[in-house]
Amino acid sequence: xxxxxxxxxxxxxxxxxxxxxxxxxxxxxxxxxxxxxxxxxxxxxxxxxxxxxxxxxxxxxxxxxxxxxxxxxxxxxxxxxxxxxxxxxxxxxxxxxxxxxxxxxxxxxxxxxxxxxxxxxxxxxxxxxxxxxxxxxxxxxxxxxxxxxxxxxxxxxxxxxxxxxxxxxxxxxxxxxxxxxxxxxxxxxxxxxxxxxxxxxxxxxxxxxxxxxxxxxxxxxxxxxxxxxxxxxxxxxxxxxxxxxxxxxxxxxxxxxxxxxxxxxxxxxxxxxxxxxxxxxxxxxxxxxxxxxxxx
Amino acid sequence: xxxxxxxxxxxxxxxxxxxxxxxxxxxxxxxxxxxxxxxxxxxxxxxxxxxxxxxxxxxxxxxxxxxxxxxxxxxxxxxxxxxxxxxxxxxxxxxxxxxxxxxxxxxxxxxxxxxxxxxxxxxxxxxxxxxxxxxxxxxxxxxxxxxxxxxxxxxxxxxxxxxxxxxxxxxxxxxxxxxxxxxxxxxxxxxxxxxxxxxxxxxxxxxxxxxxxxxxxxxxxxxxxxxxxxxxxxxxxxxxxxxxxxxxxxxxxxxxxxxxxxxxxxxxxxxxxxxxxxxxxxxxxxxxxxxxxxxxxxxxxxxxxxxxxxxxxx
Amino acid sequence: xxxxxxxxxxxxxxxxxxxxxxxxxxxxxxxxxxxxxxxxxxxxxxxxxxxxxxxxxxxxxxxxxxxxxxxxxxxxxxxxxxxxxxxxxxxxxxxxxxxxxxxxxxxxxxxxxxxxxxxxxxxxxxxxxxxxxxxxxxxxxxxxxxxxxxxxxxxxxxxxxxxxxxxxxxxxxxxxxxxxxxxxxxxxxxxxxxxxxxxxxxxxxxxxxxxxxxxxxxxxxxxxxxxxxxxxxxxxxxxxxxxxxxxxxxxxxxxxxxxxxxxxxxxxxxxxxxxxxxxxxxxxxxxxxxxxxxxxxxxxxxxxxxxxxxxxxxxxxxxxxxxxxxxxxxxxxxxxxxxxxxxxxxxxxxxxxxx
Numbered sequence: 001x002x003x004x005x006x007x008x009x010x011x012x013x014x015x016x017x018x019x020x021x022x023x024x025x026x027x028x029x030x031x032x033x034x035x036x037x038x039x040x041x042x043x044x045x046x047x048x049x050x051x052x053x054x055x056x057x058x059x060x061x062x063x064x065x066x067x068x069x070x071x072x073x074x075x076x077x078x079x080x081x082x083x084x085x086x087x088x089x090x091x092x093x094x095x096x097x098x099x100x101x102x103x104x105x106x107x108x109x110x111x112x113x114x115x116x117x118x119x120x121x122x123x124x125x126x127x128x129x130x131x132x133x134x135x136x137x138x139x140x141x142x143x144x145x146x147x148x149x150x151x152x153x154x155x156x157x158x159x160x161x162x163x164x165x166x167x168x169x170x171x172x173x174x175x176x177x178x179x180x181x182x183x184x185x186x187x188x189x190x191x192x193x194x195x196x197x198x199x200x201x202x203x204x205x206x207x208x209x210x211x212x213x214x215x216x217x218x219x220x221x222x223x224x225x226x227x228x229x230x231x232x233x234x235x236x237x238x239x240x241x242x243x244x245x246x247x248x249x250x251x252x253x254x255x256x257x258x259x260x261x262x263x264x265x266x267x268x269x270x271x272x273x274x275x276x277x278x279x280x281x282x283x284x285x286x287x288x289x290x291x292x293x294x295x296x
Numbered sequence: 297x298x299x300x301x302x303x304x305x306x307x308x309x310x311x312x313x314x315x316x317x318x319x320x321x322x323x324x325x326x327x328x329x330x331x332x333x334x335x336x337x338x339x340x341x342x343x344x345x346x347x348x349x350x351x352x353x354x355x356x357x358x359x360x361x362x363x364x365x366x367x368x369x370x371x372x373x374x375x376x377x378x379x380x381x382x383x384x385x386x387x388x389x390x391x392x393x394x395x396x397x398x399x400x401x402x403x404x405x406x407x408x409x410x411x412x413x414x415x416x417x418x419x420x421x422x423x424x425x426x427x428x429x430x431x432x433x434x435x436x437x438x439x440x441x442x443x444x445x446x447x448x449x450x451x452x453x454x455x456x457x458x459x460x461x462x463x464x465x466x467x468x469x470x471x472x473x474x475x476x477x478x479x480x481x482x483x484x485x486x487x488x489x490x491x492x493x494x495x496x497x498x499x500x501x502x503x504x505x506x507x508x509x510x511x512x513x514x515x516x517x518x519x520x521x522x523x524x525x526x527x528x529x530x531x532x533x534x535x536x537x538x539x540x541x542x543x544x545x546x547x548x549x550x551x552x553x554x555x556x557x558x559x560x561x562x563x564x565x566x567x568x569x570x571x572x573x574x575x576x577x578x579x580x581x582x583x584x585x586x587x588x589x590x591x592x593x594x595x596x597x598x599x600x601x602x603x604x605x606x607x608x609x610x
Numbered sequence: 611x612x613x614x615x616x617x618x619x620x621x622x623x624x625x626x627x628x629x630x631x632x633x634x635x636x637x638x639x640x641x642x643x644x645x646x647x648x649x650x651x652x653x654x655x656x657x658x659x660x661x662x663x664x665x666x667x668x669x670x671x672x673x674x675x676x677x678x679x680x681x682x683x684x685x686x687x688x689x690x691x692x693x694x695x696x697x698x699x700x701x702x703x704x705x706x707x708x709x710x711x712x713x714x715x716x717x718x719x720x721x722x723x724x725x726x727x728x729x730x731x732x733x734x735x736x737x738x739x740x741x742x743x744x745x746x747x748x749x750x751x752x753x754x755x756x757x758x759x760x761x762x763x764x765x766x767x768x769x770x771x772x773x774x775x776x777x778x779x780x781x782x783x784x785x786x787x788x789x790x791x792x793x794x795x796x797x798x799x800x801x802x803x804x805x806x807x808x809x810x811x812x813x814x815x816x817x818x819x820x821x822x823x824x825x826x827x828x829x830x831x832x833x834x835x836x837x838x839x840x841x842x843x844x845x846x847x848x849x850x851x852x853x854x855x856x857x858x859x860x861x862x863x864x865x866x867x868x869x870x871x872x873x874x875x876x877x878x879x880x881x882x883x884x885x886x887x888x889x890x891x892x893x894x895x896x897x898x899x900x901x902x903x904x905x906x907x908x909x910x911x912x913x914x915x916x917x918x919x920x921x922x923x924x925x926x927x928x929x930x931x932x933x934x935x936x937x938x939x940x941x942x943x944x945x946x947x948x949x950x951x952x953x954x955x956x957x958x959x960x961x962x963x964x965x
Contacts, residue, residue, distance in 0.1 A: 037438065140311055143538065143590045145546030148563065148582055155567045155575050156322060232444045236549040239446040240564055255446055259553075262450050263458050273447025280442035288438050508729040511682055512743040512794060513716030515708070522742075523731045601733060 038289025044282035052098050059092035063249045093249040100244045105230040108168045116176025124184035142174045183215040224287030228280035251276045315583045319576040378577035388577045399558035403543035405474050406481035418493025440487040449480045449553045466555045477554045485539045497528040537593030541586035631834050632658040638693035652858040661832040665845040668855035674838045678806045717747035720795035724807040726787035730779035737775025743798035762793040785816035802834045842885040854878045857912045864943030874950040876919040
């Protein structure tokens with residue numbers, strides 16, 4: 001296959017050509033060329049996503065129903081993971097507890113990717129002072145600690161999911177802008193772009209047809225890596241009471257509520273943390289599988 | 297070289313002005329009567345009746361145009377006077393300074409620990425890329441970054457304080473109180489530092505001057521120490537600075553968990569109590585510091601690298 | 611193009627001491643690949659005596675630099691020594707422990723390289739790097755180190771050496787950097803210097819200075835030098851003996867003067883002709899056809915595909931069937947060619963005595 005040399009960089013960029021293996025087949029062979037953590041990450045993420053979507057229907061108990069008689073119960077046949085300090089079933093709460101934070105992380109990331117990629121490509125294609133200003137801004141924002149910015153945004157705009165998403169987006173778009181700008185510059189320097197320009201293709205056509213497909217894989221890699229990071233950040237804010245609010249079942253919130261009982265019932269801390277860890281781990285592994293050039 | 301320095305300096309100043317504007321505007325943005333909020337911050341008193349507010353409003357010049365108010369606020373702020381905390385009624389400037397010291401100590405301890413593990417580990421692994429140890433370390437560094445500190449913290453408290461009774465579980469009263477939070481905070485930078493050191497050292501060890509040093513009879517260890525580490529640690533310096541800036545205030549979750557009176561907790565309590573002067577001061581402080589630290593990192597990078605220092609490479 | 615140095619007139623050349631310093635016997639180096647491994651040095655044997663300059667000549671890819679690195683056991687991890695012996699004063703370098711190797715490197719055998727600036731650590735001062743081998747091998751007392759480094763730098767002709775010790779590599783010109791490399795190499799007082807294309811990256815005028823410096827050091831210290839180069843004018847300028855390498859093997863070896871004056875092996879002849887840059891009868895510059903082919907492990911002469919003699923006279927059956935041995939001709943010279951009359955065999959005529 002003549003595209004073999006281009007494949008490591010641009011696996012999804014191929015246009016469908018008769019005789020080429022199907023997309024699924026190509027994806028499978030790509031996955032097989034990665035480190036084993038890539039495949040495991042995908043499987044784990046799929047499992048977690050399925051459980052989160054199915055969560056409300058498969059929980060053995062109502063995650064919100066309290067029973068002071070069954071407070072801090074150890075794992076049993078009735079409550080597989082035991083109950084929390086208000087007698088709520090831990091398993092049921094775990095099953096639904098990721099919905100909010102994962103959703104917030106996803107929406108934030110979607111905004112970051114969109115804004116960042118658009119800004120980056122605009123920056124690269126415009127050049128000159130527009131490029132200069134945008135990149136200086138990126139340099140500046142990228143060095144701020146994002147939890148701090150989020151907290152200040154909450155201080156100014158008041159708490160709420162909207163604030164959370166906005167505050168994480170304010171800084172979150174910058175890596176994508178930097179990456180997509182770099183990629184766009186590299187790609188537009190390649191000959192086929194000049195060829196397209198010589199052939200009289202419009203600027204929009206070049207962007208849509210050539211630049212965006214070829215930036216997909218590196219951007220996908222960063223997206224997955226940032227996903228894990230965002231999830232942990234959202235959890236951190238929820239943990240200190242500035243994110244997801246009770247009585248909503250949320251992994252980080254459950255962790256925070258369980259703090260006083262950590263010695264009596266370590267499971268209350270271990271399990272929700274494990275849920276966040278595994279979710280973050282799965283996307284991190286996917287991202288790293290996409291990112292690394294060589295597979296081992 | 298000088299144009300770069302000038303550009304950076306201008307950028308630094310512009311950002312500081314912008315940040316101070318943002319900080320100044322906070323009391324006007326977060327609802328409530330700005331006059332009341334500001335007066336409260338200046339007087340350090342909660343019980344203000346309406347007449348007093350009106351009287352003070354005029355006497356303190358709050359009816360003046362905003363830019364005049366901004367300039368006088370900025371003038372006070374530059375001399376370290378950010379008013380009084382709503383909660384503790386103490387001067388905010390001092391409180392921020394004290395918290396910064398605590399956070400800085402904690403951050404340096406955490407990053408020092410991270411560096412202490414990462415530099416030798418990354419170097420060791422770089423000596424045999426693709427080896428068994430490399431595979432294990434790479435796997436670990438890829439996985440450690442996914443551990444949330446608010447999970448690792450309670451678990452480490454459970455193990456080291458509650459079960460083993462070795463270390464205090466919370467507070468800030470002596471060296472032993474730094475260990476657990478520093479350990480928790482160091483995990484992620486450790487992973488990143490190791491990864492960066494490994495990549496840089498693999499590059500450096502292939503450099504011709506390494507072969508030349510070996511040809512002079514230096515052992516592999518001497519070669520790595522004298523010629524490898526200095527060249528290989530440059531990217532880590534930049535990363536270190538980025539993390540240092542990030543941990544001043546960014547360690548909020550860990551500071552809350554371990555009740556450490558650092559910057560993060562100051563901000564957190566400022567938000568919870570709507571303590572406007574504290575928020576203004578800490579916001580300015582953190583943002584300006586993170587810019588300054590990054591600038592210092594760039595300078596340090598140049599100092600470590602004589603080729604850049606002499607202006608041969610732009 | 612003649613770089614013959616004024617004070618290296620033929621009659622002034624000292625008679626080299628007779629003791630063999632370095633004895634390379636049947637050295638094999640290969641790069642293991644998936645399935646098959648590729649041999650890049652195939653049965654190389656060479657001797658060096660004290661005070662002698664031996665030039666190892668060949669095109670890039672012929673294995674010269676790999677030979678140099680394998681003598682110091684500094685091969686890149688992808689390549690490995692698969693056979694033979696490297697005897698330095700009778701001790702096999704290939705069997706040495708890491709500690710013995712560190713003692714050997716710099717203390718007995720030193721090396722200088724093609725890109726002198728890249729060979730100096732960019733973040734470390736020049737004086738420190740020169741002092742390294744001194745510390746390692748000569749154990750000076752602390753107070754005298756600076757003095758000795760300055761003296762070493764002065765010895766290699768660096769002006770104002772005291773002010774140069776605090777320089778960094780990028781502040782030096784290529785010629786200066788190579789002088790520093792030579793000073794660093796000499797600081798361990800080695801008996802053998804391996805110079806891997808020491809002048810290739812330098813200006814022509816600087817090349818002559820560096821060669822002169824190497825020759826001086828040889829005389830002063832009775833130093834043996836293994837000079838690796840592709841430039842025959844350098845060979846004629848300072849080398850006592852020359853060994854010509856082709857595709858991982860030596861194809862001709864002997865006293866430099868004789869070989870260069872009257873090369874026998876077709877490859878050496880072609881090299882000499884190339885270096886003269888003379889146009890042929892048709893007004894075209896001479897060049898050897900194509901590049902060295904990948905090492906075929908088949909029988910027959912490896913140079914055959916490019917051999918001008920075979921092309922002119924027809925290919926003999928010998929050339930096709932059997933790789934010729936390195937055989938003595940003219941008492942002191944050796945060649946690996948069927949067409950050269952040697953002690954072992956007469957010059958095989960084209961179109962073959964063996965049908």
